[in-house]
Amino acid sequence: MKHAMRRRGCSLLAALLGASHLAAQSRPDDFRTARALEVSIVKRTRLDTAPWFVTRLHSGNPILVASTSGTELAIARDSNSASVVLVFALPLGTLEHHYVVPLVVNDLAWSPDDHRLYFSRTGSGGALACGILDLTSGVATRLPSACLASGTWINDSTLVSAKSRCNLFSLVCDAPTPAQLAQLPGPPFQFLRLEPAVHTVVFPRTSGVGSYGVYAVSTKDSAFRDLGFDPNPSVAVAIVPVPGTSLVAVGGPFSSWLVELGPAPSGPSDVSVETVSLTDSEEAARLPDLLRDGAVVGADICPPLTNPINGRIVGADCSRVKARVKFELFNSGWLRGRVKELYEPVAAGDVARVRVEGTAKVLHQQPWVVLKADNFLVWTTPLGKPPN
Secondary structure, three states, X not given: OHHHHHHHHHHOHHHHHHHHHHHHHHHHHOOOOXXXXXXXXXXXXXXXXXXXXXXXXXXXXXXEXXXXXXXXXXXXXXXXXXXXXXXXXXXXXXXXXXXXXXXXXXXXXXXXXXXXXXXXXXXXXXXXXXXXXXXXXXXXXXXXXXXXXXXXXXXXXXXXXXXXXXXXXOOEEEOOOHHHHXXXXXXXXXXXXXXXXXXXXXXXXXXXXXXXXXXXXXXXXXXXXXXXXXXXXXXEEEEOOOOOOOEEXXXXXXXXXXXXXXXXXXXXXXXXXXXXXXXXXXXXXXHHHHHHOOOEEEEEEEOEEEOOOOOOEEEEOOOOOOEEEEEEEEEOOEEEEEEEEEOOOOOEOEEEEEEXXXXXXXXXXXXXXXXXXXXXXXXXXXXXXXXX
């Protein structure tokens, strides 16, 4: 299955380059110039949240690799002069083990039997260092040679890259055969098949024109969707290669997520909130500046929290989040945003509770507002103009 997905990826490269160009060019100007892909985040599970990891792991580019069987996910993160490798069980995303390897790694590769991890790092001047992590014993062994900057483990003893084939038993490297080259990954995109019949590419956009972030792109009609992760050039994506699953691992500089994708349920795509209607006017007044400064300003839409004595709405009951909104701009007193995750239908009477991420300037309170039908009006005017 894994190799079949890779071969399919090669044949679709031309279409995908066009799709990624569309995503990059359209979104900054007007995200309505291309039809949005009807894919949504069904479930999002935060990984590597244990206090031990949060206090010891450095920010930076994570390395995410799903095992050959799709039953485990390995994430490598910097920790001083070494790396911590976290192994999670799939599909639940529960932490199974953590290991320390004696390199700040920039590549991981699973063995075919899922019992070992090959790790490597390219240093200054192209110098290579590498090793093998035995997941049963937890022992990480540095290798004196046979190092590849980015290799694919094609059998019990052989790693292959575009230019080299290395035998891990003899530590001898030579040129790969055409048959071995055919087993290498195709273009730098991650493929996922979403039922009923949508071939979808999920990829991080980390350079060039357009916003940083994680996009899903249909290989059928080039429709695309920004999956709503914080825009950052250090994002990484890995897809779980198991038929019938729609799991994607997304890693940013400070946290990683296990995401289940699925068909988007019907519901509003636009949400606009007038800041003067929010509770806690002092905090609400800070939101436009935070948005302009690059903070991620959004809202959780939840059922109302009511006072059982008088039935008055006193907040949002976000033990059950129905949707997540990301605000794109502020204009004429309105925060204008898009629904990024829709778990169940939302309607007038639900409550939007504002949240801010990606900045040290936190909100001391979370302003909220009871939504009305007008808050779901579709913005058909160009960006920068107030709603009708």
